[in-house]
Amino acid sequence: MRIDDAEIRTDLATLCETIGERLAGSEREHQAAKYVAARMRQAGLQEVRLERFPCTNLHRRSADVQEPVATGKGWREVEALPMVGSASTPRKQSVEGDLVWLTLPEAQHRLKPGSLRGKILAIFGPMPTSGSAHRQLLAASPAAVVHIDERFPFGYVKADGAYPYWVSHYGMPPIVSVAYMDAWRWRQTEVKRLRVRIDVGYRRAQSCNAIGELPGTDPSLPAIILTSHLDTLPGNVGADDNASGVASVLALTRAFGATRPRRTLRFIAFGAEEQLSVGAVNHVRYGGITPANTGLILNFDSTASILGHYILWTAGDARLAHHAQKTFARHGVDTQVQHEITPFADCFAFNRAGIPSLWCRRMNFSGGRWQHHSRHDTLENISIPDLARLLPAAAALVGDLANRHRWPFRTTLSPAQHQLARGISRALLGW
Numbered sequence: 541m542r543i544d545d546a547e548i549r550t551d552l553a554t555l556c557e558t559i560g561e562r563l564a565g566s567e568r569e570h571q572a573a574k575y576v577a578a579r580m581r582q583a584g585l586q587e588v589r590l591e592r593f594p595c596t597n598l599h600r601r602s603a604d605v606q607e608p609v610a611t612g613k614g615w616r617e618v619e620a621l622p623m624v625g626s627a628s629t630p631r632k633q634s635v636e637g638d639l640v641w642l643t644l645p646e647a648q649h650r651l652k653p654g655s656l657r658g659k660i661l662a663i664f665g666p667m668p669t670s671g672s673a674h675r676q677l678l679a680a681s682p683a684a685v686v687h688i689d690e691r692f693p694f695g696y697v698k699a700d701g702a703y704p705y706w707v708s709h710y711g712m713p714p715i716v717s718v719a720y721m722d723a724w725r726w727r728q729t730e731v732k733r734l735r736v737r738i739d740v741g742y743r744r745a746q747s748c749n750a751i752g753e754l755p756g757t758d759p760s761l762p763a764i765i766l767t768s769h770l771d772t773l774p775g776n777v778g779a780d781d782n783a784s785g786v787a788s789v790l791a792l793t794r795a796f797g798a799t800r801p802r803r804t805l806r807f808i809a810f811g812a813e814e815q816l817s818v819g820a821v822n823h824v825r826y827g828g829i830t831p832a833n834t835g836l837i838l839n840f841d842s843t844a845s846i847l848g849h850y851i852l853w854t855a856g857d858a859r860l861a862h863h864a865q866k867t868f869a870r871h872g873v874d875t876q877v878q879h880e881i882t883p884f885a886d887c888f889a890f891n892r893a894g895i896p897s898l899w900c901r902r903m904n905f906s907g908g909r910w911q912h913h914s915r916h917d918t919l920e921n922i923s924i925p926d927l928a929r930l931l932p933a934a935a936a937l938v939g940d941l942a943n944r945h946r947w948p949f950r951t952t953l954s955p956a957q958h959q960l961a962r963g964i965s966r967a968l969l970g971w
């Protein structure tokens with residue numbers, strides 16, 4: 541299958557350079573959706589459409605974190621990004637307070653109602669992962685929270701977002717992310733106080749999914765859906781996360797555009813993934829997606845890092861991963877397999893409905909991708925030739941499965957996996 545580097549380059553340049561940052565519900569995200577729909581039509585897809593759904597748009601954001609200078613005279617600013625979903629500090633003014641350190645999750649039990657009033661809380665570790673832990677954090681009433689993500693020991697800040705369901709149901713304190721190495725220096729120099737100012741504005745907005753399909757010759761067979769996402773977090777153009785995935789799906793529309801597969805192939809670029817797959821959840825929940833009509837999701841999210849391991853992240857039975865791994869290897873692409881239900885990708889919405897998925901990604905350090913959700917997620921950090929080598933393998937897998945009546949693996953999640961997906965969905969999405 542021929543994959544044209546120049547076409548991929550065009551898609552990436554349009555998304556990252558012409559359009560740029562693509563926040564959920566923003567005009568630029570919408571522009572990206574329209575571009576993708578136009579490219580789908582060009583490739584010969586049918587029923588190309590934009591599926592609209594409500595989301596929250598972060599339309600105003602600024603944050604400052606200041607540390608005292610060593611001489612005791614004045615303050616110095618450090619790089620900070622407000623967490624998407626964060627509250628503003630009162631009257632959008634700076635709050636100053638004693639710095640209190642908390643390591644999570646082990647010290648969660650130290651959060652007592654009112655215990656952090658007037659303090660700046662520095663959290664080292666993951667943010668609370670259960671609704672009850674999150675409510676404990678709120679009840680402790682810190683003046684502001686500074687989050688240090690232990691997975692990313694870097695000198696620059698990574699953007700992050702809170703679960704929208706928690707934001708709307710429980711609320712959020714003012715939270716900023718800072719660079720790990722800034723927090724490290726605060727420990728070295730025994731910084732005792734910080735100043736934090738957060739000014740964020742949200743509005744209800746519309747996001748959309750760009751969808752197109754190639755109707756199968758046998759509509760009674762469950763479809764294969766190839767997915768990616770259009771949006772980015774604040775402060776980056778999302779070259780790897782996820783212009784690379786959108787470009788992957790578009791390359792596959794061109795590869796299959798002139799074919800007539802036995803099973804329907806649907807191609808989607810979702811909106812608002814970074815808000816925990818709002819577009820994918822909307823599509824599955826209200827679009828009548830069930831295992832009876834959908835057999836497999838092949839998700840492309842972050843596929844083009846210039847250095848890395850290809851990971852086939854699967855939800856489904858072990859034979860699915862094995863089959864995909866073998867097919868990729870036959871086409872010169874060696875992959876690692878990981879079996880896990882994760883809520884942090886669009887395929888999760890389909891897992892929630894009992895549908896298996898395979899997420900194709902490329903990781904460049906054991907914690908993930910160093911450049912993601914930061915100003916470093918740029919075109920120079922992704923490789924078009926590598927992407928062009930990956931896609932024929934994916935096309936071979938899809939082409940084979942699309943023309944088979946039976947698959948050499950289960951076409952639904954096991955009851956245990958499905959139950960797990962439903963539990964995660966209830967806790968994090970309220971669905």
Ligand SMILES: [Zn+2]
Nearest residue numbers: 781782841842
């Ligand atoms: Zn992503």
